[in-house]
Amino acid sequence: MEEEWDEDGPEVVKRFMYVNRKAPYGTVYALEMLEKVLIAAAFEQDVHVVFMDDGVYQLKKEQETKGVNMKNFSPTFRALEGYDVEKLYVEKESLEARGLTVEDLVVPVEVLSSDDLKSLMSKQEVILTA
Amino acid sequence: MKFGILVNEGPFQHQASDSAYLFTKAALEKGHEIYRVFFYYDGVNNANKLSEPQADDRDLVKLWSALAEEHKVDLVVCVAAALRRGIKDDILAPGFRISGLGQLIESGIVADRQITFGD
Structure with a gap:
């Protein structure tokens, strides 16, 4: 990191949105996106994380990944709070289309309609999607 | 305008890195600034100098290197993504460097527009 932050924090704070699809x-894509989210938090940016479509x-909850020989990384989402990443959003339509409710999820999220999400997206300065 | 570019796909599976290359080249030719091109996911394979496409195929690794030499474009390969895929300093094509994900975030902060190429 070449830029140096003073004690008051970073000079520039931008609204970053990560869209997990x-x-x-x-x-x-999902695993490496999560790594990207953790780094933005370290840079003290205003981080928003969205989950939509199959994202x-x-x-x-209760992911069992032994059968596909992959590490279950879902517990890491519970650690996001510790990095001050607390703005988690789920698109309502995507959740409903898959027969899921917020009770099925490993972390508390804000559920937004597609229209509300669109308006939140339009306020972002950097959007990273995968 | 100052652009940051993110390349998320490898040079053979997907058109994304071709599009990123062509965009970067066109932007430079129009007088814009490319703050950095950051390679993530399979995009790190764009930096592999051991890659040998067939003679009638474009060689994207060489094209990126040439662009870096001509325009001093900063080509940064994500270290975590690279190590997973066996991309290390000794097989890095000219003009590329390996660094951390922080370089991507910094690009997003500094650039006027951060553009993603990939799925």
């Missing part, structure tokens, strides 16, 4: 296993499955 992929199932947790099957491709590597909502990343938060599903």
Whole structure:
């Protein structure tokens, strides 16, 4: 990191949004996205994390991954709070289409309609999707 | 305008890195600044100098290196993503460097627009 923060924190704080659209296993996108989220938090940016489409499955409770020989990384979402990443959003339509409710998820989230999510997205300065 | 570029796919499985390369080149030719090109996911394979495409195929690794030499573009490969895929300093094509994910976040902070290429 070349920029130095003073004691008051970073000079520039931007609104970063991470949009998770992929199932947790099957491709590597979800796992490496989570690594990216943790780094933005270390830079003290205003981090927003969205789960939509099959991305909502990343938060599903009771993931059992031995059969697919992958590490279950869902417990890491519970650690996000410790990194001050507390703005987690799930798209309502994606959740409902998969027969899930907030009770099925490993962390507390704010459920937003597609329209509300659209408006939140339009306020972001950097959006990273996978 | 100052652009940050994120390349999320490898050079053979997907068109994303071609699009990123063409965008970067076009932006530079139009007088814009490319703050950094950051390679993540399979995008790190764009930096593998051992890659040998067939003679009638474009060689994206060489094209990126040439772009870096001509325009001093900062090509950064994510260390965590790279190690997983066996991309290390000794097989890094000219113009690329390996660094941390913080370089991507910094790019997002500094650039006027941060653009993602990939799924």
